[in-house]
Amino acid sequence: MTQDLIxxxxxxxxYYVPEGSTIITALEYLGFKLKKGVGCKEGFCGACASxxxxxxxxxxxxxxxxxxxxxxxxxxxxxPFVPAPKAVYKIEELQPDPEIFxxxxxxxxxxxxxxxxxxxxxxxxxxxDFVQAAVRGDFEQVANLSFDCIMCGLCSARCPAExxxxxxxxxxxxxxxxxxxxxxxxxxxxxxEIESGKYEEGYRELMSLSQEELKNRYxxxxxxxxxx
Amino acid sequence: MGYxxxxxxxxxxxxxxxxxxxxxxxxxxxxxxxxxxxxxxxKVLRDNHPDYQPEARKPIRVGPNxxxxxxxxxxxxxxxxxxxPRDFKLEPVDYETDVxxxxxxxxxxxxxxxxxxxxxxxxxxxxxxxxxxxxxxxQGGMQASVNPGDSPLIHYLDAIGGGHFxxxxxxxxxxxxxxxxxxxxxxxxxxxxxxxxxxxxxxQSGGGASRRRMLSCRDYTGAEIMxxxxxxxxxxxxxxxxxxxxxxxxxIKDEEGKAAGAVLFDMETGQYHVVKAKVVVxxxxxxxxxxxxxxxxxxxxxxxxxxxxxxxxxxxxxxxxDSVQFHPTGAIYPPQIHGFLITEKIRAMGxxxxxxxxxxxxxxxxxxxxxxxxxxxxxxxxxGVRTPDGQYxxxxxxxxxxxxxxxxxxxxxxxxxxxxxxxxxxxxxxxPMLVYPTLHYQNGGVEIEENCHTSVPxxxxxxxxxxxxxxxxxxxxNSVLDYNVFGRRAGIEAAKLARETEIKGRLNVxxxxxYEEELKxxxxxxxxxxxLLLPEYRNLESLKRHRxxxxxxxxxxx
Ligand SMILES: Cc1cc2nc3c(=O)[nH]c(=O)nc-3n(C[C@H](O)[C@H](O)[C@H](O)COP(=O)(O)OP(=O)(O)OC[C@H]3O[C@@H](n4cnc5c(N)ncnc54)[C@H](O)[C@@H]3O)c2cc1C
Ligand code: SF4
Ligand code: SF4
Ligand code: FES
Numbered sequence: 203m204t205q206d207l208i209x210x211x212x213x214x215x216x217y218y219v220p221e222g223s224t225i226i227t228a229l230e231y232l233g234f235k236l237k238k239g240v241g242c243k244e245g246f247c248g249a250c251a252s253x254x255x256x257x258x259x260x261x262x263x264x265x266x267x268x269x270x271x272x273x274x275x276x277x278x279x280x281x282p283f284v285p286a287p288k289a290v291y292k293i294e295e296l297q298p299d300p301e302i303f304x305x306x307x308x309x310x311x312x313x314x315x316x317x318x319x320x321x322x323x324x325x326x327x328x329x330x331d332f333v334q335a336a337v338r339g340d341f342e343q344v345a346n347l348s349f350d351c352i353m354c355g356l357c358s359a360r361c362p363a364e365x366x367x368x369x370x371x372x373x374x375x376x377x378x379x380x381x382x383x384x385x386x387x388x389x390x391x392x393x394x395e396i397e398s399g400k401y402e403e404g405y406r407e408l409m410s411l412s413q414e415e416l417k418n419r420y421x422x423x424x425x426x427x428x429x430x
Numbered sequence: 431m432g433y434x435x436x437x438x439x440x441x442x443x444x445x446x447x448x449x450x451x452x453x454x455x456x457x458x459x460x461x462x463x464x465x466x467x468x469x470x471x472x473k474v475l476r477d478n479h480p481d482y483q484p485e486a487r488k489p490i491r492v493g494p495n496x497x498x499x500x501x502x503x504x505x506x507x508x509x510x511x512x513x514x515p516r517d518f519k520l521e522p523v524d525y526e527t528d529v530x531x532x533x534x535x536x537x538x539x540x541x542x543x544x545x546x547x548x549x550x551x552x553x554x555x556x557x558x559x560x561x562x563x564x565x566x567x568x569q570g571g572m573q574a575s576v577n578p579g580d581s582p583l584i585h586y587l588d589a590i591g592g593g594h595f596x597x598x599x600x601x602x603x604x605x606x607x608x609x610x611x612x613x614x615x616x617x618x619x620x621x622x623x624x625x626x627x628x629x630x631x632x633x634q635s636g637g638g639a640s641r642r643r644m645l646s647c648r649d650y651t652g653a654e655i656m657x658x659x660x661x662x663x664x665x666x667x668x669x670x671x672x673x674x675x676x677x678x679x680x681x682i683k684d685e686e687g688k689a690a691g692a693v694l695f696d697m698e699t700g701q702y703h704v705v706k707a708k709v710v711v712x713x714x715x716x717x718x719x720x721x722x723x724x725x726x727x728x729x730x731x732x733x734x735x736x737x738x739x740x741x742x743x744x745x746x747x748x749x750x751x752d753s754v755q756f757h758p759t760g761a762i763y764p765p766q767i768h769g770f771l772i773t774e775k776i777r778a779m780g781x782x783x784x785x786x787x788x789x790x791x792x793x794x795x796x797x798x799x800x801x802x803x804x805x806x807x808x809x810x811x812x813x814g815v816r817t818p819d820g821q822y823x824x825x826x827x828x829x830x831x832x833x834x835x836x837x838x839x840x841x842x843x844x845x846x847x848x849x850x851x852x853x854x855x856x857x858x859x860x861x862p863m864l865v866y867p868t869l870h871y872q873n874g875g876v877e878i879e880e881n882c883h884t885s886v887p888x889x890x891x892x893x894x895x896x897x898x899x900x901x902x903x904x905x906x907x908n909s910v911l912d913y914n915v916f917g918r919r920a921g922i923e924a925a926k927l928a929r930e931t932e933i934k935g936r937l938n939v940x941x942x943x944x945y946e947e948e949l950k951x952x953x954x955x956x957x958x959x960x961x962l963l964l965p966e967y968r969n970l971e972s973l974k975r976h977r978x979x980x981x982x983x984x985x986x987x988x
Contacts, residue, residue, distance in 0.1 A: 222765065222766070224766050227766070227967075230967040230968055230969065231968075231969045231972065232969070232972055233968050233969065233972030233973055233976070234968070235964065235968060235981070235983050236731070236964075237675070237697045237698055237964065238558070238675060238698075240558070240731050241558055241559065241562030241563075241566070241730055241731060241732075242562065242566055242567050242730045242731070243730065243731055244567060244728070244730075244767070244770045244771070244850075245846070245849070245850055245853075246566050246567045246650075246652070246653055246846070247559075247561065247562050247566045247567070247653075247730070249558065249559055249562050269766075269850075269853050271431075271766065271854075282559075283559060288661075288664055290664070290665050290667060291665060292665070293619060293620060293662070293665070294618075325849065326849070345622060349622070349647075349648060349650065349654075350648070350650060350845055350846070350849075352653065353657060372657065372661050375620060375622060375658075376619065376620025376658060376661065377620065378620070378622065379617060379619075379620035379621050379622040379623075379658075380617065380618055380619065380620040383617075383622065383623075383625060383629070384625065384627075384628065384629030385617075385629050386576065386625075386629050386630045386631055387629070387630075388576065388577070388578060388630060389576055389610060389613060389614060389630075389631075392575070392576060392610045393610055393611060393614065396582065396607055396610060396611070401581065401582050401583055401607060404581075404583040405582075405583065405586070405603050405607070408583060408586060408587065408599075409599045409600075409603065413595060416590065416595060417591075417595065419587060420587055420590065420591035420595075421591070423584070423587055423588075423591075423640050424640065425640045426579060426640065426641060427635050427641065427642050428579055428642075
């Protein structure tokens with residue numbers, strides 16, 4: 203199949219690449235050996251944050267290199283990672299108290315509500331909204347709104363208030379998961395059973411079966427998708 | 431973007447059969463379709479599965495597994511010489527530590543955390559950023575027997591049958607009996623599991639499991655666990671030093687033959703770094719990026735089998751390295767997402783595999799190897815859908831999910847998948863996905879025992895790089911569990927071992943040279959080096975004017 207080539211600019215130089223390339227595959231096509239700025243290649247890790255400008259558009263845009271299809275005359279740079287302060291804390295000593303944001307990320311309260319973060323987020327998350335939820339101390343809402351964050355760093359690279367939205371959200375989610383979600387009572391029971399050695403005899407028996415007996419046991423096992 | 435016009439002819443046929451197939455699903459597919467019998471399974475595997483093709487395996491001529499048949503591409507990489515120059519000096523030592531963890535995925539982070547908790551000083555080195563790993567990508571979930579109608583014993587039975595009874599029983603016992611504890615441990619770190627209103631876990635079924643046992647975090651399960659582990663590792667700067675963009679190249683031993691560190695390689699500057707350590711934990715993950723039999727892969731960019739190569743040269747035995755997991759549903763169109771994983775949960779929730787004519791041709795929940803073989807067979811029969819670049823795929827009818835579970839289900843349960851396709855102009859709520867099997871998982875690896883020891887003293891291994899726990903076929907949800915259980919155990923054992931260990935005599939890489947002598951002795955001359963470190967995707971045309979002497983990654987024979 204012959205592919206049409208289109209012009210793009212990488213680190214300011216002009217190149218021609220096949221139409222339909224992503225930023226990452228365009229770089230590879232041109233002979234760049236990627237040693238940074240790439241990870242999963244599937245939109246899950248946030249390693250491939252890139253900035254670009256389109257022809258005739260004054261806006262600086264951001265996207266994931268592995269998910270963004272190049273367009274004619276696009277100007278591209280990669281941002282392998284965004285240096286960002288991360289609070290160091292002992293999770294077991296924290297409380298689900300909004301005070302922790304004041305302590306660890308005081309710049310949070312400087313948010314100008316400019317919405318720049320939301321506009322650039324390649325996951326299309328309501329970033330400003332979760333920042334505002336953190337300001338209000340609403341852990342659950344931060345957790346829900348930020349859940350699909352892949353920590354690419356683009357929001358914080360553009361934030362005029364120098365907030366590291368993704369680290370704030372990380373802290374909020376961990377607090378929510380650890381302290382605020384309802385616990386399973388049955389899990390504790392299962393753990394006690396295991397600790398008390400309830401299954402040891404069963405394991406001994408299974409592990410002493412001959413290959414033949416084990417196969418029979420397996421193929422005859424009951425299949426039951428009820429929870430209780 | 432979106433599908434090319436000609437594909438809509440086939441999509442129309444899929445739409446035409448959809449209402450009927452929805453009825454069938456409501457009544458229970460088992461009524462209309464039977465899983466294959468043992469003989470039928472055997473036949474479809476033999477005729478179609480990549481592992482069963484004649485050139486798929488060959489004997490390895492050197493090293494601890496000499497004479498054994500392994501996957502051919504694995505053999506090719508193992509039979510290459512090292513990247514270290516012969517006059518290489520292990521001086522000066524750049525870093526000294528109790529425990530060196532190689533690999534910054536889930537297994538590596540668990541190992542580092544638990545070694546630190548148990549009093550060891552740790553260095554964790556990794557090839558890309560911390561968390562750029564297969565662990566970040568798992569979507570479907572993690573198995574653990576957290577429901578009353580289930581038990582660790584049933585989990586054990588499911589996994590050993592799934593593994594074709596080749597699993598090491600003592601490893602499987604540990605994995606299945608520690609699973610519920612891992613759920614709790616991760617929750618205490620702040621992992622947000624999908625839950626029911628009463629606080630109990632939402633669980634799904636999965637291929638080969640006889641109970642609902644799959645815990646999830648939307649379809650970002652791996653990302654959620656991985657980013658929490660990464661955050662926690664970064665909460666211990668005193669005990670854990672993180673070295674990013676610094677892959678290991680070879681292991682180092684002391685005069686007694688114990689593992690005693692590694693040579694790291696800065697891919698940007700070309701500099702070597704020497705780490706001296708009392709214990710080494712290998713957590714480098716799998717091999718998807720070696721593209722066995724030319725298949726695309728679901729794996730991350732750094733999954734190039736490095737740890738296996740280093741360990742093998744150091745004398746570690748491998749187990750089950752003759753079997754490869756192909757996932758039935760990889761994306762085959764649009765080309766930008768070729769090979770990407772479509773989670774098994776799509777089928778678990780009713781998305782049916784159908785051919786170009788819109789016919790449901792296979793029971794959707796066969797074990798992965800069987801299901802994949804059936805798709806390959808259907809395409810061979812000419813009933814696949816052709817892509818513009820001449821490949822074939824079958825439809826995975828995602829819109830059925832909205833019909834069966836109500837509209838809005840896809841966006842809620844599969845945000846990652848929905849987003850993935852939307853980026854390329856395809857709305858999977860109304861259009862099916864085109865799929866074909868993709869290279870997914872390294873079933874075998876470096877053989878370990880209960881406390882993660884390999885056959886090389888003071889070299890431990892955990893996670894996808896290790897072999898034994900899954901036998902020759904891993905079930906969905908058991909590898910996230912695996913890296914958590916054994917990553918933790920490796921960390922605890924490493925700290926203990928470090929306290930008892932004294933590094934004796936001269937640090938050396940003599941095993942590397944001995945291995946090369948063995949290659950020579952067998953008359954093996956190969957182009958290129960291993961470990962690969964990075965896969966090669968540069969356009970060969972663009973490398974024509976390439977000065978290979980400046981490029982440690984220059985493809986062999988350029
Ligand atoms: C797309 C996808 C979906 C999946 N879904 C599921 C699922 O739903 N359920 C499930 O149970 N399993 C799933 N798996 C499998 C599971 O995610 C992996 O098997 C598991 O995460 C492996 O963990 P690990 O820590 O051993 O390896 P990884 O997470 O891959 O980590 C290995 C690390 O080592 C680093 N490394 C490699 N070479 C070197 C070197 N030379 N020097 C230093 N560092 C190096 C890598 O860069 C990486 O950071 C999935 C896998 C993929 C790819
Ligand atoms: S919230 Fe910020 S870090 Fe997270 S995905 Fe969006 S832009 Fe990236
Ligand atoms: S970019 Fe910064 S200041 Fe603007 S809304 Fe987002 S967090 Fe607030
Ligand atoms: S490489 Fe992981 S998101 Fe792009």
